[in-house]
Amino acid sequence: xxxxxxxxxxRRMLTVQQIAEADQVCVRTVRRWLKSRKLPYHKxxxxxxxxxxxxxxxxxxxxxx
Numbered sequence: 001x002x003x004x005x006x007x008x009x010x011r012r013m014l015t016v017q018q019i020a021e022a023d024q025v026c027v028r029t030v031r032r033w034l035k036s037r038k039l040p041y042h043k044x045x046x047x048x049x050x051x052x053x054x055x056x057x058x059x060x061x062x063x064x065x
Contacts, residue, residue, distance in 0.1 A: 013042070013049035022055075033058070 016034070020027045033039040040054045 012052040013044070014052055014055060016048055016050070019050055019055060023059075 014022075016027055016030045019039075020030045023030070030039070034041050034048065034050075039050060039058045041048050041050050043049075
Protein backbone atom coordinates (compact mmCIF):
# COMPACT_ATOMS: atom_id res chain seq x y z
CA UNK A 1 0.00 0.00 0.00
CA UNK A 2 1.36 3.43 -0.87
CA UNK A 3 2.16 5.88 1.91
CA UNK A 4 -0.39 8.47 0.78
CA UNK A 5 -3.31 6.06 0.29
CA UNK A 6 -5.96 6.01 2.98
CA UNK A 7 -7.59 2.85 4.32
CA UNK A 8 -11.08 2.22 2.98
CA UNK A 9 -13.87 3.85 4.98
CA UNK A 10 -15.37 1.68 7.70
CA ARG A 11 -18.59 0.02 6.70
CA ARG A 12 -21.40 0.82 9.11
CA MET A 13 -23.20 -2.29 10.31
CA LEU A 14 -26.80 -2.20 11.55
CA THR A 15 -28.75 -4.52 13.83
CA VAL A 16 -32.05 -6.18 13.00
CA GLN A 17 -33.72 -3.78 15.45
CA GLN A 18 -32.18 -0.73 13.74
CA ILE A 19 -33.39 -1.94 10.32
CA ALA A 20 -36.89 -2.54 11.72
CA GLU A 21 -37.03 0.95 13.22
CA ALA A 22 -35.67 2.63 10.08
CA ASP A 23 -38.16 0.82 7.82
CA GLN A 24 -41.04 1.09 10.31
CA VAL A 25 -41.67 -2.65 10.30
CA CYS A 26 -41.52 -5.25 13.05
CA VAL A 27 -38.39 -7.24 13.81
CA ARG A 28 -40.17 -10.36 12.60
CA THR A 29 -40.52 -8.85 9.11
CA VAL A 30 -36.79 -8.10 8.96
CA ARG A 31 -36.00 -11.66 10.05
CA ARG A 32 -38.23 -12.95 7.21
CA TRP A 33 -36.28 -10.81 4.71
CA LEU A 34 -33.06 -12.28 6.07
CA LYS A 35 -34.31 -15.86 5.99
CA SER A 36 -35.54 -15.50 2.40
CA ARG A 37 -32.19 -13.90 1.48
CA LYS A 38 -33.87 -10.75 0.20
CA LEU A 39 -31.67 -8.71 2.54
CA PRO A 40 -28.00 -9.74 2.75
CA TYR A 41 -26.46 -10.04 6.21
CA HIS A 42 -23.30 -11.03 8.04
CA LYS A 43 -22.92 -13.09 11.18
CA UNK A 44 -20.27 -11.60 13.41
CA UNK A 45 -19.50 -13.64 16.51
CA UNK A 46 -23.01 -15.10 16.32
CA UNK A 47 -24.72 -11.72 15.91
CA UNK A 48 -26.59 -10.73 12.76
CA UNK A 49 -25.50 -7.45 11.20
CA UNK A 50 -26.64 -5.79 7.97
CA UNK A 51 -24.33 -3.47 6.05
CA UNK A 52 -25.73 0.01 5.62
CA UNK A 53 -24.97 -0.14 1.89
CA UNK A 54 -26.77 -3.51 1.60
CA UNK A 55 -29.79 -2.01 3.34
CA UNK A 56 -29.81 0.98 0.98
CA UNK A 57 -29.58 -1.33 -2.06
CA UNK A 58 -32.43 -3.45 -0.67
CA UNK A 59 -34.60 -0.35 -0.27
CA UNK A 60 -33.76 0.86 -3.78
CA UNK A 61 -34.91 -2.45 -5.27
CA UNK A 62 -38.17 -2.33 -3.33
CA UNK A 63 -38.91 1.33 -4.05
CA UNK A 64 -42.15 1.94 -5.91
CA UNK A 65 -42.28 4.55 -8.64
